[in-house]
Amino acid sequence: MIPRLVPSRLGQPTMLVGNNLIHSSYNPLYEAERFVKALNIPHNCENLIILEPGLGYCIPFIKKSFPNKRILVIHAINFLKHVSESFDDEAHKVWFPEGDIDLLDFLEQEIPEGSHSFLIEWKPSAVAFGQQYQNLWNIVQQFIKREAANIRTTEGFGKRWIKNSIKNLARLQNPLYFNAGTIPVIVTGAGPSLEETIPLIYKTLQEGPACIIAAASSVPALLYHHIIPSLSVATDGGTWATFHLIDQSRRVRLFPAFSSSKAEGMNVLPFPLATSLNAYLSSHVAQVPQLVISDGSIWQTKLLQKLEVPYIQLPQRGTVSATIIDIAMALTSGPIYITGMDMAHRDMMTHARPYGLDFYYDQKVNRFSPLYHLQFKRALIDANYEALSIYADWFNWYFSDKTERIFVIGTKHPRFPMLTAVERISWQSYEAPSFYILPRKNGNIQQRIQSLLLLLIQELQTSPEHELMRKELSFLLTGDKEALSSSEIIQQVSNLFSQGVIHG
Structure with a gap:
């Protein structure tokens, strides 16, 4: 079925797929605003994935209500790719079925490891696009579940991973x-x-x-x-x-x-x-x-x-x-x-x-x-x-x-x-x-560990990417990217070795 744009009673366009309306036939803007107000987004969520929002009336409201979160739009059809009435340009990234990469590659490319994501469904699209919508839903849910499992592993092993990395490089x-x-x-x-x-x-x-x-x-x-x-x-x-x-x-x-x-x-x-x-x-x-x-x-x-x-x-x-x-x-x-x-x-x-x-x-x-x-x-x-x-x-x-x-x-x-x-x-x-x-020179392991710690601290303080490094290390140490300052990270990483927080 080829979608059609038809005017709502208040003049804004709505979208019709067969006999299914994607937006309100009376006031699509008010409908979208009410929808966003009813959302319950976890506080630690960094990425909002919106599945087939049609013309995207909800996107500006989501952007205003959650300004610190990345918005990714997933479309079930290519129809909206060249529709000027769409609000897709308010999102950070948009995916269409006939793009250069498939959906899972898109999600892996756009969502950094260790990031929490939340799926927002536009229910009228689920009815209108049926199995096509369901297939995309399955892929997104599989991605979110896999990333959640990886995050749980990271939260449990983060400190050990830092210590392992330093010791492996030293040895x-x-x-x-x-x-x-x-x-x-x-x-x-x-x-x-x-x-x-x-x-x-x-x-x-x-x-x-x-x-x-x-x-x-x-x-x-x-x-x-x-x-x-x-x-x-x-x-x-x-x-x-x-x-x-x-x-x-x-x-x-x-x-x-x-x-x-x-x-x-x-x-x-x-x-x-x-x-x-x-x-x-x-x-x-x-x-x-x-x-x-x-x-x-x-x-x-x-x-x-x-x-x-x-x-x-x-x-x-x-x-x-x-x-x-x-x-x-x-x-x-x-x-x-x-x-x-x-x-x-x-x-x-x-x-x-x-x-x-x-x-x-x-x-x-x-x-x-x-x-x-x-x-x-x-x-x-x-x-x-x-x-x-x-x-x-x-x-x-x-x-x-x-x-x-x-x-x-x-x-x-x-x-x-x-x-x-x-x-x-x-x-x-x-x-x-x-x-x-490529053989390396052998040396005292403890001295090499100390040198690596000093190098890591120097990069954390002076590198142009020091803010990204701070978030990465904070997440490994606490499970929260914003929990620790650079000085607190330096202290905790040093403690991993000087106080034997992790054995082995």
Whole structure:
């Protein structure tokens, strides 16, 4: 149905879609004002997403009532793109279906990580545009839920992330970078399906070269079957994450990127690790060559640039599975094959075996709590874990336009049916990614931590982006971007190290 503009009784235009009026037929301005007065916007909300407001009579009232909030308008149709009567120019950004990017990309681009968002629905549009409106509503709600989950994680781990970042930079011995290749990449998560596909991975490596990028939690299962990944990935900020990395720090492998002359006199090194700067890494991982991942925050970027540490910038997506896919897309232009990214358990199996946290069950087993009982309880927790569904929904969107490049190894994936399942990998190119180590000078760790703290404080005081840095660090320390001044941030960050607020 093609919308039409018709005059209201007081003269302002209203919009008609079929037999459905989008605005009042008598006084659209008064209707919009009453609508805005009835809104209950959370005080900590920074972004207001208005879903198909028609001509947008409500936008100026929202702007006046909530002057400190960004207004994003989402349209269900392109009709209003060139309608002069629309109030879209009062919004900060407007999205139309036939724009250059899809809706989720638009939201990720326009809404900074850690920002609270609120969806405002213009109900007459829901009736007029039906399923079209509902599809957009689903995407926005999925985005808001995912960001809310990320914010909750940040509020719980923020202080630890700051401390992890400083300590990881101080310990870093072998920063890594790469030149992208074109060969197939196999991405492994630690889901139960990995056990079924390990024979297929092993067979693939006998037939030709492939780059294996493994979630750190899947590394023990791969090493058990004598499969050494090209790169593992760790993003978790919790102390338990280091148990997944114990075997990696013991397995050595000389990089093919080194010539024999360069390799002479050098220690043989473990296979490399791609790690978020704020991940938890214990001291035994310091020798592992590391591809540093920055989350794009100003404070992380400033430190990395000042230290001249190579890094790759990726958004925080809340799950290591998404980060591995991002890395795979950067490492190769060839096809990507996934396995172990189940987003679900299988009966009582929550992970492929062996698993770095198996000892957790062993320690708790007794005659009142046998192993099967503990595993069943864990499976129930995973089955009701909302984040799994949130991230599965995100992957459904992410994979939807990449079906010619991303495949599933083994049987059809129950959550991602759009991806083709294969049992053999095909090669169109044999050029592997090249990894390069840029060794750093070793020194006293405490002195290096102190130097990094001083550098961070200096940037917080003198950088042109110091206000953005203040908000980022305030949010990590308190969960509120406006809670702390620069001097209070400096004191709290110093206390993290001098008073041992966070152990590890």
